[in-house]
Amino acid sequence: MTRPASGRRVNRRGEGERLRGELVEAACRLLERLDGEESLSLRAVTREAGVAPQSFYLHFPDKQALMRAVYEARYAELTAGMRDALAQLDSTAPPTERVGAIARAYCRFGLTRPAEYRVLFGTLGTSGWDPETLPGLVAFQLFRDELAGCVASDADEVTVCLWASLHGLVTLRVNRPSFAWPPIDDLIDRTVAAYAGG
Numbered sequence: 404m405t406r407p408a409s410g411r412r413v414n415r416r417g418e419g420e421r422l423r424g425e426l427v428e429a430a431c432r433l434l435e436r437l438d439g440e441e442s443l444s445l446r447a448v449t450r451e452a453g454v455a456p457q458s459f460y461l462h463f464p465d466k467q468a469l470m471r472a473v474y475e476a477r478y479a480e481l482t483a484g485m486r487d488a489l490a491q492l493d494s495t496a497p498p499t500e501r502v503g504a505i506a507r508a509y510c511r512f513g514l515t516r517p518a519e520y521r522v523l524f525g526t527l528g529t530s531g532w533d534p535e536t537l538p539g540l541v542a543f544q545l546f547r548d549e550l551a552g553c554v555a556s557d558a559d560e561v562t563v564c565l566w567a568s569l570h571g572l573v574t575l576r577v578n579r580p581s582f583a584w585p586p587i588d589d590l591i592d593r594t595v596a597a598y599a600g601g
Contacts, residue, residue, distance in 0.1 A: 474538035498552035513573035553599040
């Protein structure tokens with residue numbers, strides 16, 4: 404198999420989807436180091452992926468389509484971890500335990516993969532997203548569905564409050580590691596109890 408001067412292996416016929424994934428991962432890596440979407444250029448993405456700039460348009464019509472693919476890929480990883488946490492529970496687990504399980508999975512993603520988490524929640528998004536089609540809505544809905552079994556009031560509002568609190572736990576621990584943080588599971592349990600009861 405021949406390789407271009409960049410050292411990247413040339414895709415065989417029918418491996419175009421692989422290049423699409425490489426462009427998404429290249430954009431992810433760049434966003435981990437940049438301030439926001441506006442700092443990301445398509446030329447930088449193709450250079451990072453080791454392909455010619457014109458290759459980009461074989462897979463994406465524009466930069467916004469690439470950004471959607473980036474966020475969808477990372478949110479899929481986050482929600483997969485949350486769903487796995489639920490799958491490990493007994494079917495009779497109480498609702499608060501279910502919320503606690505996905506809250507711990509959420510925080511674990513953020514604390515063990517801080518660069519990827521920053522792309523999802525610390526990257527300034529300026530692409531004019533439609534609030535009804537945001538890639539992260541699946542994760543939000545997972546929290547909301549589980550919280551609906553715990554609260555009598557507006558589950559959307561409670562979900563926003565819980566999410567903001569968990570985000571604070573993750574972000575502060577990453578940005579201020581020298582603080583004498585209590586164990587993360589204790590903080591998660593206290594936070595879940597405050598919003599989901601129990």
